[in-house]
Each structure stands twice: as C-alpha cells, then as structure tokens.
Amino acid sequence: MSTVLKRVDSHSSDDTLVGPSRPLERQLGETEVSYFLPSRESGVNDMYLHLGFRAPPETMKRGRVLSVWSILRLKHPLLASKVEMHDYDDIKFVYTAPESVMDAVESADSNLEYRSQSKDGRSQMINAYLNGPRTLSNERLSYLVISQQPEEDPAQDLPSFDFMLCATHFLGDGMALHNFANDFFTLLASDRADEDVECMLTDEWYARWGGNKVENVSGLPSSLEERLPRTSNGKFYRAACRVDHETSQAKLIGGHSFPRRSGNPRKTVVPTISIDAERTKLMLKKCKAQSVSISAALFSIVNIAWARTCDRNWSLPIMMYSALNLRSVLTASKAFNDSYWYLAIGYFNVVLPTFYPKSGSEEDIEKMFWHRARAAKNQSTHAAKTPMLVSRSQEMARERGQRARMWAREDDEKANGTWRAPPPSPGAPVASKAPSAALIGLSLLGNLDGIYKHKEFPKVQMHTLTTGSRQRAGGMLLFGYTFAGKLWISLGYDEAGFDDAVERFWQNVLTAVDTLLI
Template identity: 75%
Template sequence: MAPSLKRTDSYSSDDTLVETFRRQLERPLGDTEASYFLPSRESGVNDMYLHLGFRSPPSIMVRDRVCLVWAILRLRHPLLASKVEMHDYEDLRFVYSAPESVINALETADENLEYRSQSKDEMIDLYLNGPRTLSNQRLSYLIVSQHVEQDESLQNFDLLLCATHFLGDGMALHQFANDFFALLASDRADVDLECILTDEWYSRWGGTKAVSGLPSSLEDRLPPLPNGRLYRAVSRIDFDNSQTRLIGGHSFPRRSGNPRRTIVPTKSIDVVRTKRMLQKCKQKSVSISSALFAICNIAWARTCEKNWELPTMMYSALNLRPVLTASRAFNESYWYLAIGYFNVVLPTFIPKSASDEDIERVFWHRARAAKDQSTRAAKSIMLVSRSRLMAQERGQRARCWAREDDEKVNGQRKAPPAPPALPTVKATNRPPSAALIGLSLLGNLDGIYKHSTFQEIQMHTLTTGSRQRQSGMLLFGYTFVGKLWISLGYDEAGFDVDTVDRFWGNVLNAVDTLLL
C-alpha cells in the first residue's frame, strides 16, 4: 500500500491534503508522437523499457520510500501520469488529470508500482513477449525485483522502468533513472521526501490558479521556418533528394507465420578492454558510435553471400534536443519525444583475398565515413525542415495504416479498385532502398548517471530496448559503469536464425579484433 502522510505545515493542513477537486490538462499529439502511438495500440509496439541491475541496502528500496520518489517524479513529469484519448485519426490527445491531493498522488503512484521476485531475464522476457504491460490508460509503470541474500548488507535488485515511446526517447529514460536514484539514495529521510511531495503538489495544484500546459510536442518545439513559397519549395526538393540518395541492397532473410518472440543477446566488454577500445577510436578520430556502424558493415560483409556490389544501409535516431526551442510548459519536463532519423550507407564489398591489415584499414575508413555522414545529418542547415517534413510524412503514413488496420479488424476493408490500363512504358531502374538494421547508439551513459550522487547504490548492469513488431531488429551500443555494452534485440521468429547467429558472431568477433 502507498505510505500515509503524517506531515502538516503552515500552508497545508490535514484538510488541504485531502481536499478533492479536479484539474485536467490536455494537448494534441504531434505527428511524431502519433507515428509511435497508432502502431502501439494493438500489442504495444515500441513500448520502451530500461532495466538497471544494482546492489543496495534494503532500507533504501522499501516500497514506501520508492513510492514516494515515484510520486514526486510523476508530478514533475505529468506525461508519465497521463492517458491518451483517441477521438479519430486526426484527433489524438494526451489527457492529464491532476491528483486531487497529495494522498491521491501517492495512491496513483502506488497503483503503477509493482514488486516481484523475478530474475532480470524473466522480467525482460515477460515485458517483451507477454501481455502488454502498458495501455492508453497507463503510459508508464515501475517494477522492482529483489533477490534476498542471507546476512548481506547489500542486496541485489533489478528495476524495470516502462514507458510508451510516444512519451519520450532514450535520453528521457536515462535522465529520469538518474534523477530517480539520486533522490532515492539521498540522505533525506522519508519524512523529508513527504515534504518534497507536498511542496510539489501544492506548487502546482494546491493554489487557486490553474497551471498551464503539458510539455510540448517535438513539432511545437522545432524553430519556426520562413513561410515563403520559395522556401517551402526548396525544402521539399531538398527532402525528396535526401530520400532518393538512400540506397541499400541488403536485408536479413525473413520468415513469416510465426508468433513474434523478441530476444536480446547482450555482450559487455570489461573495463580495461573498453578503455583500450575508446583510446583507439580517439586515435582514429572517430567515436565508438561511428565505429559500431562499421562493425555491423564488416560483420554483414562476412555474413552475406550475394549482392556485394550493392551498398549496405543502416538507420539510427538523431537527437534533436540541441536544436529545439524552450518549451512554454510550466515545468519544463524533459519527458518528450525529440528524435529525428538519419541513415548511413557504406560499401559492402570486401575482397576475399584481403589480409587482416587490409580489413583493418577498410574498417577504420568506413568508420570515418559513418562519422562524416552522421555529422552531416546532425549539422545540416536543412535539419529543421527535413525533421518537420519527415514528421509530417510519418504521421500521415501512420494514420493511413491505422485506418486500414482498423477497417480490416472490423471487416470493413475493401480491396482497392483495379488500376486503369496504362500504355506500356519502359521500367525505370530505381536503386533499392532496403535497410539492413537499425542502431540505437546511446553514447557514454556514465555522463548521464552521476554515480557519485547515489554512492550507496552500486549499479552493475543496464539493458534497454522495446517491444518490437514482427521481424523487428535493433542493435544497441553504449558505455555504462566503464564497460562497452552491445545488445541485439530482434524477433527470432521473424528471421532466418542461422543468418542472424552468424551475423551476431561476426559482430562480436569484429569488436574483439578490430577495436583492440
């Protein structure tokens, strides 16, 4: 049960704490949010999770204290405690009903908090492959699992933070986890946390004046663009040209007809070897993220057996936070979605007669090419216009597909009419644009997690990912607690298993041989 508050103060009597009233905030979903929300409705596609494994004194992780911190942060980041109402495909809305009292804030936090006795793998497997944890009515959820050990001052815990992807991105997840542990492991007693919760609620909802606004959408945060007809035409031409340059001739062989089952094989590199790898990347003037594009490229070249003359294309998310304008929302929450997309295209061909030295030179050359392409995408003067047009396109496409899916489920889907006969024309040989794999490159997470602020908690494991659609695949790369972590989240029922296993083995081999 949620903890009960004992504290009163000069402005909050017991009557104030239990005062009942309702304030409601709402805003439309932006195009990017809609493009993630609509596919998620059936089975939770893209629902995110962040797993953290750590050792902690049991007193820090008691449910009452965890619930207090969870309630405080849900007040500071109201989208976590919101729901989504869908009136039609063009009218999707976040709705936040403010807690009626401090007690109510605790109660709703407790309703979205669960303690279990499961291993890390069991927790993640159930989240990815079991019934959906989240819903339109529950956009976030917190799960804690404790592993009791006899006569130990520190106990092992696993925490799983769950959130829909249309609420935010990976940066929001990790910043939130850092803030959560900093508050949880602080020297504040529970009564002090109760005071913070009361202050947070009262500053927002205890007065007579209503608070304004939920955190804004990506599209509302992007800088405005010139409104002239010429600029709009130039932006459209630039966007179309940027899309036609995306050439990729490789993809994993797929299987169909099997129920989706996502697995996440994960490899961590010890601190000493990670340090050597990072130093080598620095000497070669690339980041570990750029090197991982080249790692996947070399690994696939060693896996595939045909079409070597065609390039390999990979995609990744682009952090748009540096280009956004400040939000007008009352609390400036960092829980919002702020990602764009970019692609890296690299040659596939490697001569079979190439020596180890030749392959190493090719590898670092392609790592630098990946860096150049990533930098051009992030620093393009057309970044804002491309991001706006991509958001519009993704939003329109998601609405169209959602309507078709709903019509099919309801038995209303009709076959499209046959196209009219057209004169025979010579087919154009457009290059293929298949993407091999997506990469989620989170960088150095030790720059986000301020371990010194929660020294009593010893973190040792981090795993992240999302519920995937059939035949989904995403490779994650990041450094955490001084280690390089690489994981491959994919639907093992949707791909040829032998091909994926060979690729994953080639990825790990390339990391061991090319990065050291």
C-alpha cells in the same frame, strides 16, 4: 493503505485542496502519432529501461520509493496521463491533476510493482515484458517495477535489486528514460530522511495544484514539432523544403536485408555482451586515435559483420538507420509542466560499401574497417549539422505521421472486414527506383556515464543496464553504449521472424569487436 499514504494523509489540511476541475490536454504531434498508432494492438515500441544495482535495504523500502515515484510523476505529468483517440486526426494526451497529495500517491502506487525473484527472475521479467501480454495501455503510459534478487554471493555487503521502468515510446525517448532514472536514484539515495522526502512530495503537489492556482498552469509539455524553431510559412519555402527532403531521401540506396520467415508467433530475444572496463578503455583509446567515436565504429562493425555473413549482392551498398537526438536544436518551452519527457528524435541513414575481400592481410582489413568508420562518422555529422536539419525533421515527422495514419486505417478496416485493395494506378509505367532497403537499425546511446551521476548516489552501486522495446514481428535493433565503464552491445530481434543468418551475423559482430576494436 500503505505507510506512506498514512503519513502523507496526516499532513496539514492543504493536502485536501482541490486541483483544476478540468483535465489538461493537448493533441499528439506527428512524431508521437507515428509511435502511438502502431502501439494500439500489442504495444509495439513500448520501451523499458532495466538497471541492476546493489543498495541498502532501507533505501529500497516501498514507502520511500513510492514517495520518489510520486514526486517525479508530478514533475513529469505525461507519465501520469492517458491517451484518448477520437479519430486518426484527433488523438490527445489527457492529464487529470491529482486533487490531493493522497490522490497523487494512490495513482503512483497503482503503477508501482514490488516483487521477489528467482535466480533467473531478471531475464524472465524482461522476457515477459517483451513477449507476454502488454503491460502498458492507453490508460497506463508508465509503470515501475522494483524487484530483489536472491543473494548469490554471501560475501557481498549489499543486496541486489532490479529497477525496470516501462513507458510508451510516444511519451518520450531514450534520453528521457535515462535522465529520469538518474533523477530517481539521486533523490532515492539522498541523505534525506523518509519524512523529508514525503514533505518534498507535499511541497511539489502544493506548488503545482494547491490553492487552486490554475491560472499558473499553461499546459502539458509540448511536442517535438511545436518545439522545433519556426521557419517560413511561405509557399515557395515549404515547396523547397519538400524538394530538399525528397532529394535527400532519394540518395539513400540499400540493397541488403535479413532473410525473413513469416507465420510464427513473435518472440523477441536480446543477446547482450559487456566488455570489461580495461578492454573498453583500450577500445576508446583506439577509436580516438582513429578520430572516430565508438558509435561510428559500431556502424563499421555491423558493415563488416554483414559482409562476412552474406554471399551475394556485394555490388549494392548496405544501409543502416539510426535516431538523431534533436534536443540541442529545440526551442525552450514555457509550459508550467515542462519536463524532459517528450520525444525529440529525428532519423538519419548511413550507407557503406558491402564489398569485402575474401583474401587479404589483417592490416588491409583493419584499414578498410577504420576507413568505413570514418565514413560513418562523416555521414552522421552531416546529418546532425546540415542547415536543413529543422526542415528535414519537420518533413520526416509529417511523412511518418501520414504513413502511420494510412496503415492504421488499413489495419482497422481489415479487422472490421471493410478493407478493399485500392485499384491499380492508371497511366505511364513508373520508372524503376534504386533499392532502398535498410539492413538494420542502430540505437547508439553514447556514454551513459555522462548522464548517470554515480557520485551523487554513492549508496547505490549500479552494475547492469539493458534497454529495449516491444517489437513488431520481424523487428530488429542493435544497441550500443558505455555504462559503468563498460561497452555494452545487444541485439534485440524477433527470433521467429528470421532464419539462422541472424545468429551468424551476431557471431560475426562479436568477432569483429574482438579483432578490430582492440
């Protein structure tokens, strides 16, 4: 039994009051289903957030970390839930409330790992999460790892640590990860004594579950679809929304994709660069002068980098996709256990020309680059501000959920040896459609220093942030964000699933950043 367990168990008799006798549960929403079903076999889309930082050793004692981890699992019950699947249309979050403070701590302790690492331990830890056996499961939706790095610079006053939070993607999104990490370090590195943090844990449990106040509990945090503003249920309106969605999707044309290889075991790699703070300031200043954000500029960087990589189909445009943060349009949830741990993302696409002149002045290339960055900005803005945002998000969620069920059923039937290919559809030949291949996905997180309130935890000196997810074979996603005053760009992809065009593309990305953003 850990120290914190002994301390907490020695509190007042209130600790032994029993919570609700039956678990809380709710059905997964369509967006959650679309992430849950592909994750069953090997953890596709399981997320991680890694932070490298320096901190006083007393701040990082296991007992104190465990108390904070326990508090936040009480505040955000989906972290401590499990998933039960009874059918493709019957998939539930199930949360069993802790019967005591000790019960809450024991649950958190079983999902907390402390480790010491070698010099290369950080990269090994991330590589093991991405490519090794799955860390998470239907029974374990979140997991926290804390490790201490060996001291490389004796002149440093504080030791170096790593924080890695693992969570399934159907539990939440990137904003949930980063808001959680900010809350974690704000509480961990506060001036409160260890005993005061333990009292906070007792108070948190008692406020939620002490005294059998089950009548105050209204349920788990709601799904995206339940939080979207209500629209008309009329048949005509629903039909019009479907037509609008299908029309908007039909306009998306993309004629480029990376050449793929198959038959090799998946191996995800994440090459990452960071731009020093002074150069990042110059980049931000230049983007502002061109009336675009770094995010819009990165769409154009990818566009130029691919145009320099490929040697065919320049007449067809490049299509890229990205996630759209929907939190600003959601209605508030009144659930007792409401939290920011839920999925709140939609999806949009940016389509840019591929043509790239083989000869031309640097000035002409730069003008073209910024013109395409502004085009990306306009498309992103239109996607976020269209009056049809809610209905398109609903239609997309429904479509993704249905598609995930279809693929999951097919995968299960193939595994059971019962799958049969559907017969060809009779009737007139289907009219040819414009190509709609997406080259790559971009996860553009913006300025994360707006989320991490570094001044709130001055004892902790953060210096590194990387994030990503376990990918399916042939997966690829480019990340871009600013953190600790630096611009970070990383490319997570299945090294075994592509030919060397990806390496040439990545070098062209780095060259474009160096020559066009400064």
